[in-house]
Every structure is written in C-alpha cells, then in structure tokens.
Amino acid sequence: MRAFGTTIFAEMSALAAQTGSINLGQGFPDTDGPAAMLDRAVQAIGSGLNQYPPGPGTLELRQAVSEHRLAHYGLTYAADGEILVTVGATEAIAATVLALCEPGDEVIAFEPYYDSYAASIALAGARLTAVTMRPVDGRFTFDPDELRAAVTPRTKAILVNSPHNPTGTVFTRAELTAIAGLCQEAGLIAITDEVYEHLTFDGVEHIPLATLPGMRERTVMISSAGKTFSVTGWKTGWVCAPAPLVRAVNTVKQFLTYTASAPWQLAVAYGLRQELEWVAALRSGLQDKRDRLMEGLAAAGFEVLRPSGTYFVQTDIRPLGFTDGMDLARRLPELAGVVAIPTQVFYEHPERGTHFVRFAFCKKDEVIDEAVTRLKRLSA
Numbered sequence: 001m002r003a004f005g006t007t008i009f010a011e012m013s014a015l016a017a018q019t020g021s022i023n024l025g026q027g028f029p030d031t032d033g034p035a036a037m038l039d040r041a042v043q044a045i046g047s048g049l050n051q052y053p054p055g056p057g058t059l060e061l062r063q064a065v066s067e068h069r070l071a072h073y074g075l076t077y078a079a080d081g082e083i084l085v086t087v088g089a090t091e092a093i094a095a096t097v098l099a100l101c102e103p104g105d106e107v108i109a110f111e112p113y114y115d116s117y118a119a120s121i122a123l124a125g126a127r128l129t130a131v132t133m134r135p136v137d138g139r140f141t142f143d144p145d146e147l148r149a150a151v152t153p154r155t156k157a158i159l160v161n162s163p164h165n166p167t168g169t170v171f172t173r174a175e176l177t178a179i180a181g182l183c184q185e186a187g188l189i190a191i192t193d194e195v196y197e198h199l200t201f202d203g204v205e206h207i208p209l210a211t212l213p214g215m216r217e218r219t220v221m222i223s224s225a226g227k228t229f230s231v232t233g234w235k236t237g238w239v240c241a242p243a244p245l246v247r248a249v250n251t252v253k254q255f256l257t258y259t260a261s262a263p264w265q266l267a268v269a270y271g272l273r274q275e276l277e278w279v280a281a282l283r284s285g286l287q288d289k290r291d292r293l294m295e296g297l298a299a300a301g302f303e304v305l306r307p308s309g310t311y312f313v314q315t316d317i318r319p320l321g322f323t324d325g326m327d328l329a330r331r332l333p334e335l336a337g338v339v340a341i342p343t344q345v346f347y348e349h350p351e352r353g354t355h356f357v358r359f360a361f362c363k364k365d366e367v368i369d370e371a372v373t374r375l376k377r378l379s380a
C-alpha cells in the first residue's frame, strides 16, 4: 500500500487550515442534518444503546432500509439476510471487493473515480481497469465500446458510481442498459456506489442499476446516510444484495469492524422513515448552491461543466492560462485563498485529467460567495 501515501484530501485540507483558505476541496457540508434525527442519536446514547449491536446491523435500521428500497425503487430486499449495515459506504466497498476478488482478478471502474476504489482493489490483490469518462457536450460520459474492450476473462466485477463523484454525471437509462448488458454477457457482479442517490438536480432521476431487468440478482447496491442526511461523520452505510452476496460481504465485514456503531443506526432508521422531506429540501438547496458556484466560477474565468448530481462541479482551467490542475491546486491558496482538488488524482491515467479541478458547493452561500470573490483575482 506504500504507493497510496496520504490522500489528496488530507493534503489539501491541511493546506487550507495552514493558509486560512476557504476549503472547497473535501466534500462535506458545513451545516447539520435534520435536528430530530440528531436528537435520536443523543436519545439512543442516553437510553443505554451503547454496546455491540447485531453483526448485520440493528434490525430497526435494516427494516427501515428495506421499506425505503421498496417505496423509492420498487426493490424488495429482506431485512433479514439481504441487508447489511456497514461503517459507511467506504467499508461496504472494501468488504465487497475483498469478498468477491481473488488476487489477479480484475475490477472495472470509471475514471475519474472515488479514491477508495483503487485502494480497496489493491488490498484484495486485484487489478483496477479504468474506463475513462470524457466530457461530451459538457457532460462526462463513457464510450460503450471502450467499456466492452475492458472486459477480460479475469474481470470479476464493475464498480458503478452514479450519481458520479467527481464528475457529477448521473447515468442515463441508456448508459445503465449498456452496463447491464455487459454484466450479463460477461457474468460480472455490479458493485454500485449510490451515496448521492438523493442529490440530483434539474429533475434528473437517479436510476439504481439493480432496477434494470436481470440486474438485482447480480448487484451489490451500496448507500450511506452521510451524504443523504448531511452527517458524513456518522459513517453509517448499508449493502443491499441477494443473500449469498450479502453473506460473502459480511464474512469479510465481520473481521474488518465486526459491526457498525449502535446509536447512529437508530437515528438513521428514523431519518429514512421521517426525514425524506428534509432531504428534498437539501436537494433543492444544493441545486441553488450549484448554480451559485457555477456562475461564480464562470465569472472568474473557468470553463464550468454542469453536474446533474453530487456535491461537486468540474472546471477546465485552461481558459485562465493554466494547464496543470495539481500545480494550480497547490498554488491556489497563495493566489486566491481557496482550496480545490486536482481531478487528475482520481485517474489511473492522470494525463487524461490534467486540466480539470474539482470544487465542492455543499457550503453556506456566504462561503461560496467569498470563495468566488477571491477566485476572481485569478483573472484580474
């Protein structure tokens, strides 16, 4: 694991703290989740729910997840055997990859990708095959032929993240159909990272891959409370899949963490049952923030790519006269008092993302406005 060093988020957040810069790097909100849900966690601690919950997770949360999958997506998952609570989506991804892959196996992921994918695949001794997403008419997408060409006899699984971090793409039914067809032809398991499932904009609908014909049986569907309820520090996620797959993931999960923290689980069960209106308000608020930041970045001279979901907006830095996003990100605190993330760190082929920089908009309006004022210095 030596090659993995420290994550870019640690480096850039430390740089923000050192220089007093506005941190639009790491994707965490600067406001709290629903108050009644936070109270539930406090109540759970006060009422003695402080010992190990059952390995697969508190029954109440598994039931709430089961109801939510059915109500939202028409998907049926049994609370007993088909749902597993994890320490965030991060543990769910790691445990799934470790459970499914032998050394030498291959996992396909779309680059740029969330940074834990490459690390989880390396932990399993497996190999990551990257299929590159590129902007077409201002939206990042992939070439189905390149995806098909990435499959080999050693390919075990494909990691599908939609809504996609860091590009903000929400896969269309046509894109998902191409992925589903390939999974069925080549006998692949789909591991879907759906942590932004509720955070889509402009009326764009998130379609879980498991809802496509023939896909529920071969999909490990991963969600998390962190992004949905603005509680990224709670690290509470879950896996939904057919029982044999959940059993395999749990076999690994029980030796990574055994079980997830108890108090959050009850609070998240409450959130899934009672706070979906709060989530709808979060979504429309985030859409306004996206527009606010996009407008500001464009006025500051960036070329801005419009995201349909997530916390993030991609920019092309070349109109400002820069070519290397890593170089710009390291200098940005000094040039403008703002921190952002160079997108190239999310690539297997960094040269394909050299000129992109990612900004997070899950911040208070006044923080976004101040960042924009500062970024306008770049072209002044």
Ligand SMILES: *Cc1c(COP(=O)(O)O)cnc(C)c1O
Pocket: 087, 088, 089, 090, 091, 114, 161, 165, 193, 195, 224, 225, 226, 227, 232, 235, 236, 237
């Ligand atoms: C934030 C994030 C995660 C991690 O979720 P946790 O529940 O905090 O572990 C996983 N995947 C993507 C794409 C994310 O943006």
